[in-house]
Each structure stands twice: as structure tokens, then as C-alpha cells.
Amino acid sequence: MTESWEQGKGRRTQPPWSAPNTNEQPGLRLYNSLTRSKELFFPQVGRKVTWYCCGPTVYDASHMGHARSYISFDILRRVLRDYFKYDVFYCMNITDIDDKIIKRARQRHLFQQYRESNPPHSDLLQDVNTALIPFLQRISETNDPDKKQMLERIQTAVSAALLPLQDALNKNTGAEELQKHSQVLMEAAVDLLSDWLDEKHGAQIADNSIFSQLPKYWEGEYHKDMEALNVLTPDVLTRVSEYVPEIVAFVQKIVDNGYGYVSNGSVYFSTAKFHDSENHFYAKLVPEAVGDQKALQEGEGDLSISADRLSEKQSPNDFALWKASKPGEPSWESPWGKGRPGWHIECSAMAGSILGESMDIHGGGFDLRFPHHDNELAQSEAYFDNDHWVRYFLHTGHLTIAGCKMSKSLKNFITIKDALQKNTARQLRLAFLMHSWKDTLDYSNNTMESAVQYEKFMNEFFLNVKDLLRAPTDITGQFVKWEVLEIELNNCFYSKKAAIHEALCDNIDTRTVMEEMRSLVSQCNSYIASKKVAKQFPNRMLLRSISSYLTSMLKVFGAIEGEEVIGFPIGGSENSMNLESTVMPYLQVLSQFREGVRQIARQHKVTEVLQLSDLLRDDILPELGVRLEDHEGLPTVVKLVDRETLLKEKEEKRKAEEEKQRKKEEAARKKQQQEAAKLEKMKISPSQMFTLETDKYSQFDESGFPTHDTEGKELSKGQTKKLRKLFEVQEKLHKEYLQMVQNGTTA
Structure with a gap:
């Protein structure tokens, strides 16, 4: 009798449950400038991340250097918020009190007054010549080769504009001609005249409103640029001019704590006292730069570098917390x-007011590390009496233009507005995503072309998937059996997602992420092509999942705005989804009708109808942002694309066809020339070919074959052998020519 399961159950025990052997998900690591290494990221309080970012000094147009920092930080902020799901509290400042602003505001005010005074032409000429004297002295004292070159360019332009006005005055030219030359000189000499006027009259300016108008205007322009670049606004924006009472209180406490001292109405930070005190260290970010007087003086500002100001310091390494205002400065x-306020103190006071005694992240450009950020750290830790004012310091890399250093002071910069004339905000962002946020980025035609091609590559994939998803089917028809190709693609999908997560954990490595996304799309394209070859319909559910994921990642990076589930918005419109769902049914009906008409036209050989169909595809619909793609034996693909993109493609296609035709004609012309040259050569009798070369040979035999060179020396056997081969070839060619003449096949 067989033993029942009930009877035998006591003899066996259930095996214990065990967790699967899996590698733990990697944690986020950020490159921390404080340690110069990648560190695991841990916010101080739960999931909340407090972040302070050094904002712009608003005295001129925002340029691509600003875009480098603020787009990069926007990407990092979005990844922390939307991918890693941190609650990011983002604070940024606007520097609207600064030596650069004060000097630029004075110069601008004085130059406008000078221009409006409409000085006589002779006075303008004299003033420019007078202003040139200190300007030339400045050039001779400049050691920086880039700055010297920039100043010399200004001098060259001014000199070129001086001569026509001088000649016109000497010749007593008419008033209209003189005015034209004066205007040219005024524009060319704006920099040196501004400097000269500031030296003469700058100390007389006492109206604080003159110093607020300039930064107020440029702050407004900065915000417009950031909006155009799709950079998120900060949660808190602080302006130095609004925080002067807090800054004064901040400086006072530093003095009370023993790290600041008053000298001649100014207050300075004692770097030595701070560094020598227990638990404090000066220049945590760049200790090797301590004592770099050039960097320290740049940090103090142009208006603060003078013998009397330097003598006020206990040490050349000390820096100003509060500056006694001179005549011609706001106070x-x-x-x-x-x-x-000094430059460095503003960030400490404002960040401290908003974020308290310690923050998670502080961000800024690479060139701000010393002295600005090192001084921020020192004075803040002196104020709060701690050693951890910033937990993670993030610094974005430099931006170069076609390999050259970019600098506003060198007048070698491209404004954000100018950059947006050439490329879209998305293309600029893609270019930044394709490079590491902490490394130097070269803004060049090659860089931007790579971004444009990446956008086009992704967009074509999204458009193709959308076209596949529009194919009619019932609900059950969406679920089809997975074969080997589907399983392989799905495995690739999950492998790429894991690689993307790992890259984001590795210092938010968007460069690797973009490459993994490109690779995933390539796999999808290969899968779609394979299904077409097999005359099978691709798995729409799988492609929808992949394209939705890629779209979501681009949204995380700020490269897509809007509610699109798949792909880029059409024309940047927020209502692009409604547009597509509204017009696409009509476009598909039009496409199907056109295809039916084309089939009938081909059967009956009605070329005029086929030409009209091509005209609809190539000229009419692109003007409306519609692309039709005809594929032999397959339904026409309908895609909604930006009108500008389609017109650009059309123009590029036209240029490519013209270039192809030009090359074809050039090849035909060369072939014709070669044939003509060959024919001319064939006409020459072998008995004449060498006798014409009297510069090489002096004697010939009865057949015209050379026997001696120009010096009368008999040719060697080797030379004779080579020439004999040429003689025989020509003999053959000439016989062919004579035959052609006899047959009447040549002129």
C-alpha cells in the first residue's frame, strides 16, 4: 500500500526561502571639489537638498560661459529632483553691487553725457588723441598676451578711424562728411574714451540711482535668456542691494568672533587668524593658490587695487568684507x-540668511574656486563657528570657443541671444548633455553639429514609432506573440536602463547616458528593419515602452517640455499633442487617397498626376510641417515635423542635388578634357614626339628617335630602353588615330 503524503510529511522539511543573488543598486556619487573625488551623496536632512548657486554679476549681456554653468546646474538639479526624487530647495544670488558694475555704470553714464554734448569734430579728435596716451601706456604694461591682443585691436580700430576725420578737417570737408567720420570715430573709441572720462570725472558721480539702473536692466535680460534656455527659475533669488543690512550684521559678527578687523573705515578678514585657529583651515578648495596675489587682486576688484587700500591690510592674503566707499561709488x-559690501561676503550673508549654518550643495564655475569660494567658506565658517558650511562643492568646467579661451573682459564671447540665432535651446542643452558637466566644453561648429545630428536621430526614431502606433488594430491585436527578436530587444532595453542608472549614479554622467540612449535607438531601428525584411509588423507595445522611457529621460534633462508621451513637441508648441491627434487622421486619409491615385496613374502612365503627387509631397505639405515618406511596397509614412526643419531639409537636399550635378558636370568636363588631350597626343607621329623636345635632346636617328642629350653626350642604354617604350606606345596610339581618321570617327 502506497504511503500517503499526509503520512510521510514529517520526514521532509520545506527548504528555506532565500533572496535572489543581485547586485545592490549603486548610490549617487558626486564629484566634490572639497575632496577632489567622487563622494557618496547624503543630504543632511532626509530627502531635502539645500543648494546655493553663485549667480551672475549683471553688468553686460549673458554669454555662453553663463549658459555653460546655468544649463549644467539646471540639468543636475532636474536629475536630483525628477530622477533621484530629492526635494531640492535651490537658492541663487544676483550680484548687483560690484566693482565691475560701478565702473561700467560710471563709464556708461559719462560716455552718454559726452556723446549727447555733441562735441565739435576738432574737440573729439583732440580728446581721442589725449585718451590714447594712457591707453597706450596700459597696453605696454599688459603682460597677458590675450588681453594685450584685445587692446591692440581697439588701438588699431581707433587709429584707422582717426585718419579720415583728420583728413576731412584738413581739407575743410562738408558738414555731412565730417559728421559721418565723427560717428565712426566715436564708436571705435568708446572703450578708451569711457576709461579717460571715468578717470577725469568718475569721482564726481554721487547719485546711487546711476549704479542701480545698469544691473537692473541686465538682470532683466539675464532672466529672459534663462527662460529662452528653459532653465528653471530658482526657489529663492537674492540681490546684494536688498541684503545690505544682513551683510553688515554678518561682518560685525565675524569681527566679534575675532576673525575680522577694521582699518580706515574698511573691514578685512584675517586669513592668518582663521587658519591658525583650531578646527579651521583657509583655502580648502585650492590651498596651493594661497599667496597668488594676481588672483587675490582680481577678487578684490579693479576699484580696490591701490596703494592705500593694500596698506590697510595686515597681510596681502587678507580680503575685504566691507569697503569704505570712495568718491564716485555707491555707499x-x-x-x-x-x-x-566686498564681493565674497555677499554670498555668505545671503546663503546664510536663507539656508542657515550648513548647506548640502554649493555650485559655481570652475574659476570661482579661488579666491571667491575659498573666501566664502572661510568667512562663513568664521561666522557660524563650524567647519562644514558646505558639504558638497560642485564646479562646472570652463567653456572655450573653437578651442580659445572665452572671456568677457577680452571681448571674446558669444552672447546667449547670438547663440540662439544659430541653434535652438534644445540643441544647446543636448550639446551640454553630450559632455561632462565638470570638464571643459568647447563651443564650436563641430560640437553643435553633433548635437543637431543627435536631435535629428532621436526625432526620426520617435516619428517612426508614432507612425507604427497609428496603424489600426483592436485592443487584443496590440498583444502579439514575442519571438526571439522581441526578447533580444527587451533584454537590450533593460540592460541599457541599468547602464543609464549606473551612469547617472556616477557623478550624473550624462555623456554616457546619451551614448546608451543612442545605442538603444540603434537597436530599435535594427529590430524594425529586420521585421520589415521578414514582412512582419514590429511589436508596438515594446516600441511604445522604449520610446516612452527615452522621452521621459529627455524630460528629466529638460530637453523636452510638455505632456508628450513620445517624442519632441512639434514646433515647440505646448499644444502639440492636441495638434497631432487633431490633424493626423485627416493627413492619413489624404495619404491613403494620394497612394490610390498614384497607383492608378502608374497603371495608366499618367505622368502629370504622378508629378502632382510628388509636388504635394515635396513642396506643398512641407510648408505645413508635414513629411510624407514613400516606401516601395509599403504604406506611405506620415510625420508631423517642424516647418522650419522641413524647409531646412528641403534646402539642404536642393544644395546636395546641385552639388551632385556640379560634380557630375565637372567630371564630364574633365573627362572631355582628358579625351581631347589624349586625341591631341594621338595625332603626334612617333617620329616627331622627341624631335620637339630640343631642351632634352640634340641628335636623332632617321626615325626621329633621340641618340644624344643637349650636351652632345650619347644616351645610356637604360635611358634608351625607357625612351623606346615611350616611342612604341606613341606608335600604337598614332596608328589608332590614323584608323579613326580612316573610319571617320574623329574630327
Whole structure:
């Protein structure tokens, strides 16, 4: 009798449950400038991330250097918020009190006054010549080769504009001609005249409103640029001019804590006292730069570099917390007299007011590490009496233009507005995504072309998937059996997702992410092509999942805005989904009708109808942002694309066809020339070919074959052998020619 399961159950025990052997998901690591290494990221409080970013000094147009930092930080912020799901609290400042702003505002005001005074032509000429004297001295004292070259370019332009006005005055030219030359000189000499006027009259300016108008205007332009670049606005924006009382209180506490000292109405930070105190260290970011007087003086500002200011310091390494205002500078009341904030103190006071004694992340450009950020760290830790004001310091890499250093002071920069005339905000962002945020980025035609091609590559994939998804089917028809190709593609999909996650955990490595996304799309394209070859319909559910994921990642990076589930918005429109769902049914009906008409026209050989069909595809619909793609034996593919993109493609196609035709004609012309040259050569009798070369040979035999060179020396056997071969070839060619003449096949 067989033992029942009930009877035998006590003899066996259930095997214990075991967890699958899997590798733990990697944690986020960020490159921390404080340690110069990648560190695991841990916010100080739960999932909340406090972040302070150094904002712009607003005295001129925002340029691609600004875009480098603010787009890069926008990408990092979005990844932390939308991918890693941190609650990011983002604070940024606007520097609207600064030596550069003060000097630029004075110069601008004085130059406008000078221009409006409409000086006589002779006075303008004299003033420019007078202003040239200190300008030339400045050039001779400049050691920086890039800056020297920039100043020399200005000098060359001014000199070129001086001569016509001088000649016109000497010749007593008419008023209209003189005015034209004066205007040219005024524009060419704006920099040196501004400097000269500031030296003469800058100290007389006492109206604080003159110093606020300039930064207010450029701050407005900066915000417009950031909006155009799709950069998220900060949660908190602080302006130095609005935080002067907090800055004064901040400086006072540093003095009270023993790390600041008053000197002649200014307040300085004692780097030595701070560094020598327990638990403090000066220049955590770049300790090797301590003592770099050039960097320190740049940090203090042009208006603060003078013998009297330097003598006020206990050490050349000390820096200003509060500057006693000189004549011609804005000022505010303080316990030490009328003055204005130093550059470094503004960030410490404003960030401290908003974020408290310690923040998770502080961001800025690479060139701000020393002295600006090192000084921020020192004075903030002196104020809060701690050693951890910033946990993670993130610094974006430099931006170069076609390999050259970019600098506003060198007038070698491209404004954001100019850049957006050539490329879209998405293309600029893609270019940044394709490079590491902390490395130098070269803004060049090659860089931007790579971004444009990447966008086009992704967009074509999205359009193709959308076309596949529009094919009619019922609900059950969407679920088809997975074969080997589907399983392989799905495995690739999950492998790429894992690689993308790992790359984002590795210092938010968007460069690798973009390559993995490109590779995934390539796999999808190969899969679609394989299904077409097998005359099978691709698995729409799988392609929808992949394209939706890629779209979501591009949304995380800020490269797609809107509610699209798949692909880029059409024409940047927020209502592009409604547009597509509204017009696509009509376009598909039109496409199907056109295909039916084309089939009938081909059967009956009605070329005029076929030409009209091509005209609809190539000229009419692209103007409306519609692309039709005809494929032999397959339904026409309908795609909604930006009108500008289609017209650009059409123009590029036209140019390519013209170039192809030009090359074809050039090849035909060369072939004709070669044939004509060959024919001319064939006409020459072998008995004449060498006798014409009297510069090489002096004697010939009865057949015209050379026997001696020009010096009368008999030719060697080797030379004779080579020439004999040429003689025989010509003999053959000439016989062919004579035959052609006899047959009447040549002129």
C-alpha cells in the first residue's frame, strides 16, 4: 500500500526561502571639489537638498560661459529632483553691487553725457588723441598676451578711424562728411574714451540711482535668456542691494568672533587668524593658490587695487568684507562709516540668511574656486563657528570657443541671444548633455553639429514609432506573440536602463547616458528593419515602452517640455499633442487617397498626376510641417515635423542635388578634357614626339628617335630602353588615330 503524503510529511522539511543573488543598486556619487573625488551623496536632512548657486554679476549681456554653468546646474538639479526624487530647495544670488558694475555704470553714464554734448569734430579728435596716451601706456604694461591682443585691436580700430576725420578737417570737408567720420570715430573709441572720462570725472558721480539702473536692466535680460534656455527659475533669488543690512550684521559678527578687523573705515578678514585657529583651515578648495596675489587682486576688484587700500591690510592674503566707499561709488551706512559690501561676503550673508549654518550643495564655475569660494567658506565658517558650511562643492568646467579661451573682459564671447540665432535651446542643452558637466566644453561648429545630428536621430526614431502606433488594430491585436527578436530587444532595453542608472549614479554622467540612449535607438531601428525584411509588423507595445522611457529621460534633462508621451513637441508648441491627434487622421486619409491615385496613374502612365503627387509631397505639405515618406511596397509614412526643419531639409537636399550635378558636370568636363588631350597626343607621329623636345635632346636617328642629350653626350642604354617604350606606345596610339581618321570617327 502506497504511503500517503499526509503520512510521510514529517520526514521532509520545506527548504528555506532565500533572496535572489543581485547586485545592490549603486548610490549617487558626486564629484566634490572639497575632496577632489567622487563622494557618496547624503543630504543632511532626509530627502531635502539645500543648494546655493553663485549667480551672475549683471553688468553686460549673458554669454555662453553663463549658459555653460546655468544649463549644467539646471540639468543636475532636474536629475536630483525628477530622477533621484530629492526635494531640492535651490537658492541663487544676483550680484548687483560690484566693482565691475560701478565702473561700467560710471563709464556708461559719462560716455552718454559726452556723446549727447555733441562735441565739435576738432574737440573729439583732440580728446581721442589725449585718451590714447594712457591707453597706450596700459597696453605696454599688459603682460597677458590675450588681453594685450584685445587692446591692440581697439588701438588699431581707433587709429584707422582717426585718419579720415583728420583728413576731412584738413581739407575743410562738408558738414555731412565730417559728421559721418565723427560717428565712426566715436564708436571705435568708446572703450578708451569711457576709461579717460571715468578717470577725469568718475569721482564726481554721487547719485546711487546711476549704479542701480545698469544691473537692473541686465538682470532683466539675464532672466529672459534663462527662460529662452528653459532653465528653471530658482526657489529663492537674492540681490546684494536688498541684503545690505544682513551683510553688515554678518561682518560685525565675524569681527566679534575675532576673525575680522577694521582699518580706515574698511573691514578685512584675517586669513592668518582663521587658519591658525583650531578646527579651521583657509583655502580648502585650492590651498596651493594661497599667496597668488594676481588672483587675490582680481577678487578684490579693479576699484580696490591701490596703494592705500593694500596698506590697510595686515597681510596681502587678507580680503575685504566691507569697503569704505570712495568718491564716485555707491555707499550705505555701517558701524564703520559709509561703505559697500566686498564681493565674497555677499554670498555668505545671503546663503546664510536663507539656508542657515550648513548647506548640502554649493555650485559655481570652475574659476570661482579661488579666491571667491575659498573666501566664502572661510568667512562663513568664521561666522557660524563650524567647519562644514558646505558639504558638497560642485564646479562646472570652463567653456572655450573653437578651442580659445572665452572671456568677457577680452571681448571674446558669444552672447546667449547670438547663440540662439544659430541653434535652438534644445540643441544647446543636448550639446551640454553630450559632455561632462565638470570638464571643459568647447563651443564650436563641430560640437553643435553633433548635437543637431543627435536631435535629428532621436526625432526620426520617435516619428517612426508614432507612425507604427497609428496603424489600426483592436485592443487584443496590440498583444502579439514575442519571438526571439522581441526578447533580444527587451533584454537590450533593460540592460541599457541599468547602464543609464549606473551612469547617472556616477557623478550624473550624462555623456554616457546619451551614448546608451543612442545605442538603444540603434537597436530599435535594427529590430524594425529586420521585421520589415521578414514582412512582419514590429511589436508596438515594446516600441511604445522604449520610446516612452527615452522621452521621459529627455524630460528629466529638460530637453523636452510638455505632456508628450513620445517624442519632441512639434514646433515647440505646448499644444502639440492636441495638434497631432487633431490633424493626423485627416493627413492619413489624404495619404491613403494620394497612394490610390498614384497607383492608378502608374497603371495608366499618367505622368502629370504622378508629378502632382510628388509636388504635394515635396513642396506643398512641407510648408505645413508635414513629411510624407514613400516606401516601395509599403504604406506611405506620415510625420508631423517642424516647418522650419522641413524647409531646412528641403534646402539642404536642393544644395546636395546641385552639388551632385556640379560634380557630375565637372567630371564630364574633365573627362572631355582628358579625351581631347589624349586625341591631341594621338595625332603626334612617333617620329616627331622627341624631335620637339630640343631642351632634352640634340641628335636623332632617321626615325626621329633621340641618340644624344643637349650636351652632345650619347644616351645610356637604360635611358634608351625607357625612351623606346615611350616611342612604341606613341606608335600604337598614332596608328589608332590614323584608323579613326580612316573610319571617320574623329574630327
